[in-house]
Amino acid sequence: MVNLDEIFKPIYFKDGQMFWIDTRYIPWEEIWRHTKDYNRVAQAIKDMEIRGAPAIGVAAAFGMALAAIYSNARNIDELLKDLEKAKEVLSKTRPTAVNLFWALDRVMQAALKASESGDVEKVREVVLNEAYAIQREDIEQNVRMGKIGAELIEDGDVILTHCNTGALATAGYGTALGVIRAAWEQGKRIEVIATETRPVAQGARLTVWELVREGIPAKLISDTMVGYLMSKKKISKVFLGADRILLSGHFANKIGTYQIAVLAHYHKVPFYTVAPTSTIDPKRTLDQLVIEERSPEEVRRCPYPYEKIYVTVPSIDVYNPAFDVTPPELVTGIVTEEGVAYPPYWVSLREIMRKKGYQI
């Protein structure tokens, strides 16, 4: 039996050594088979055991599948009620990444449509299949984005990335890290510079681990070093992810992204974000974008697995916004599975969403 905790925290220090739960593709089947309780999935998303915009969408979809399969409902109305409740619980976990809400809506819509059959078992089956479809599509889209984005990478590029956008942030393969991985697999000689990404250190813990494991030349820097390296022309391109992209081209991503974008603009370094269309929010405007505030303890203490150790005076007040917003004028291009969007984004992103069947 797979240990849920090992899957959700794929990087561990054991006997002083880091080790990896060996997978490029996270075995979601095992995860959902392991727990019967969607509340456990919600907790895993909230506590960032599962993190990264596309991954929390996939996890939430499997959370809905758990709710459907293990519900005691005897008729359609009871089942739909249970699903609504699960949707509510799962949607309260993290507010910024739109993929979470997108996946929950998609599963719920599928359930509602199937409910017209009047067959409870059919609804359960449809919900589970929808979760699998979201997982499968996420991997396919990542691979497609990888190929599309790799066209923008040249031999000799030194690429800065931020946070973790790899197999651990998606159902597998990665968004920005998928692009980097694809370029490397095409034989391009590249180097990657990964930021530490305080406070949670997704870069230091997860991205670096993925890069080392793939054999991609990489260096780790602390978040404060970006400006200096750009001023010394040590970075030729930036590729990072997104948690929510608005049709205006504004996008929310891991805290620190905005300052990287400002520096890239100043130093004329091309700056790309990479995300599947499930990260594009066709409805919200800038003033409706919610930036998650996380526990001050994340800033006061060391990242996992040393989170018991304080780096400061424990009583100090802190800010801890988990994301920031980068405006479109700082963005060279947005890589999606439908192609690269270029400015003006209010035109190019709409075109991409229309291709996906949205009526906007």
Ligand SMILES: CSC[C@@H](O)[C@@H](O)C(=O)COP(=O)(O)O
């Ligand atoms: C591929 S997800 C977008 C990322 O760039 C990043 O912001 C992210 O992984 C989200 O952060 P996290 O808070 O770790 O869930």
